[in-house]
Amino acid sequence: MPNVSQEPGRRGRSGRGRAIPGPGRAAVLLAVAAPLCWLPQAWFAAQAIGRLADGAGAGDILENAVCFALFGLLRAALEALSGRLAFKSARRELTASRVSALAALAARSPVDTGRPSSGQAASVIAEQAEMLTPWLSRYQPARTKAMIVPFVIAAAVLPFSWIAALALLVTAPVIPLFMALVGMRARKASEQQLVRMGDINAFLIDRLRGLATIRTLGAVPETAKRLRIEAEDLKRRTMAVLKIAFLTSATLELFSALGVALTAVYIGFHLLGFIGIGTWGTKMTLAEGLFVLMIAPAFFEPLRELSSVWHDRAAGEAAQKALGALSGKGMPLPPSEGSANGSEAALLAEGLRYTHPGREAPTLQAFSLSIAPGEKIAIMAPSGSGKSTLLSLLAGLAAPQAGKLAVFGRLPAAAREAGDIAWIGQSAHVFSGSIAANVSLGRPDVDADAVAGALAVGRLSHVAESHGRAPLGEGGTGLSGGEIVRLAIARAAANRKARLILADEPTAHLDAATADLVTESLLDLAKGRTLIVVTHDAALAARMDRTVTLVAEGGT
Known part of the structure; x- marks a missing residue:
């Protein structure tokens, strides 16, 4: 342990993982309103087809056609505006997260042995952080739509047929259950993939910095072999994430197809007169049956969209966790016992x-x-x-x-x-x-x-x-x-x-x-x-x- 001795010289003594919110409320509300425009669209389309079946001419359905087109344009405009607002909000949050992580890295002491390697930090901030954008811009609106739109559609089906509404509501809960079970595994796999991606980037940058030494020592083949092993491991982990994503999609398609099929079979047999139950005492007309058939797939559309962004959620949360790790406190500065009374001393x-x-x-x-x-x-x-x-x-x-x-x-x-x-x-x-x-x-x-x-x-x-x-x-x-x-x-x-x-x-x-x-x-x-x-x-x-x-x- 060092002690101190002093000698006179020749000249003598002279005088924070910041919480990341989702997109703005306006973007979410617009995202919910857009698919609901399909309800009046489907109603006008079903009425037009019903009138044509009853012998009406093209002029008799002109009003229905115009209304159908106007609601279609409104839906497209709402979807475009919602996506634009959500994307801008996500980019703002991504920029703020990067600035926070960079500020935390810059504030960490050079003698802090817990600092992440430059390769890992560059991978997280430049590459992995980009995964926040699809998560923030797509997942939150998709989740809100999945919580609201199916129930609105079921409520629109209920006045015409309670059994059709029941068929939709019975098959729907199975989808989120399986998605949650698969999602837990997807999040863990995404985190492992991002960790390995950061490791291989850090390994590559370090070896590039020392390339002259590696070549001098004749270690290029061993370095290339190690890099090949790291790349194979990353590929295996990436494929594991993709397999989970495909499993989520397959689960959704199975149960959504089952729900739509049950509704279609019931409507078909009811219109043919083989099934008389399921309505409120009167038989559905062709237009009403077509309306139910047309909006039944839309019941599962928000769940299908949620499934498509489920992997974005897992990857985004893993990226947020990695950014939070970069923003960690690291070595604490300075909790010393006080500033001492050094007013006269430098x-x-x-x-x-x-x-x-x-x-x-x-x-x-x-x-x-x-x-x-x-x-x-x-x-x-x-x-x-x-x-x-x-x-x-x-x-x-x-x-x-x-x-x-x-x-x-x-x-x-x-x-x-x-x-x-x-x-x-x-x-x-x-x-x-x-x-x-x-x-x-x-x-x-x-x-x-x-x-x-x-x-x-x-x-x-x-x-x-x-x-x-x-x-x-x-x-x-x-x-x-x-x-x-x-x-x-x-x-x-x-x-x-x-x-x-x-x-x-x-x-x-x-x-x-x-x-x-x-x-x-x-x-x-x-x-x-x-x-x-x-x-x-x-x-x-x-x-x-x-x-x-x-x-x-x-x-x-």
């Missing part, structure tokens, strides 16, 4: 303790340190002594499990959010774009003058001039290792609000001349600011005001 740490997840021995134990504003501190220690962990605590990327920690009188996470802390890591990511764009990073408060000043601090002015507006390659193509470090320094210099600079091994793996250039850039950056550098470089440490040495006991 940084004040008292009795800090931190243990990495899965380890028994603390990485830091009883660590205390006080740094004055404008002071420059070097932290040195053997590997594994907790230098990087300490820097993560100071930056608010992790929370100490005990002790007090304050940066300018506030918790580190609050100071970081306010822009008081600037971080210079061991390897800065270089985006595809110009050097100036890589310095500003799209920050609205970083103008051209701020970029020019930051480039001067990082000794990159001549490099920027030579590149001009030519874009750098993503990952740093076009810059040396030392220039990438100085780019990170320039980014920190562009943050005019930063009062505390945290640097993690800025001169590691650099030759002496380049390390000296980086050191001078750091010292320019630190003018009027507080600087804490984690380093193994004795030359860099000697340029600081103080050196804090973490001594690992017991080889830890």
Whole structure:
């Protein structure tokens, strides 16, 4: 467990799975009203056929034909408007869910070992999240129609024949029962499929990143074999989901066909005079019988539509669960015992303790340190002594499990959010774009003058001039290792609000001349600011005001 010793430097000491609602009420009401337009359509059609059977001419049914066409147009308009409203609402909810998941991922600490892999996160947000759209736009209207429309149709059949209405109502409940039983299995299968899809995406991205190493070690055949096994497993799980979807559809078709057949047989024998019961004392006319026959299939249509979107529901709920997992809290930030009374200190740490997840021995134990504003501190220690962990605590990327920690009188996470802390890591990511764009990073408060000043601090002015507006390659193509470090320094210099600079091994793996250039850039950056550098470089440490040495006991 690390202890602390301090040495003066050469210069001396100077001063949340968000609940996802369905589509809007208007979209649902329109979706319910659209199929009900078939009732007057069927009535006008049945009346027209009945009149033709009685010897009427074409002119006698013109009014029925016009009414039939008008209700058909109304039904089409209602269905189109309902679908449009539901789709827009679903896309809004999908966008909000993605934004929430991305914000949660961005808020998670880089030292959080529970973070999902980049491949898995990309698969969930870009691909699996799209399954929310059919669920939100189709399932809720279909479920509402299945709860209302069949009963309205049964009520329309009842005045003509109670036995026909009974035949429809008896066969209908069996369908939701079987769909619920199959649906539980479908949801589990969909979740397993999405998990495997995320795993294979993460595996593929990781292997693509390390392709050069894989080829160097001659491991391409083994990697391809592993990928083939993963793909076969995903195919098997996908086919299992499709089998369940087909089973749901077959169940619905069986019972809906049975219900329509029973109604058709009864109407046929009743009109032929073989069955006299089932009506309210009088025999149905041809028009009334045709009306019942025409609306009987519509009784099962909402249930058929619900069956077709049942798999969308299972896949959508699985996608929502995956998005909720990305939006998890992860590593808690910072429940430390208070902000300490650090109004005069740039940084004040008292009795800090931190243990990495899965380890028994603390990485830091009883660590205390006080740094004055404008002071420059070097932290040195053997590997594994907790230098990087300490820097993560100071930056608010992790929370100490005990002790007090304050940066300018506030918790580190609050100071970081306010822009008081600037971080210079061991390897800065270089985006595809110009050097100036890589310095500003799209920050609205970083103008051209701020970029020019930051480039001067990082000794990159001549490099920027030579590149001009030519874009750098993503990952740093076009810059040396030392220039990438100085780019990170320039980014920190562009943050005019930063009062505390945290640097993690800025001169590691650099030759002496380049390390000296980086050191001078750091010292320019630190003018009027507080600087804490984690380093193994004795030359860099000697340029600081103080050196804090973490001594690992017991080889830890």
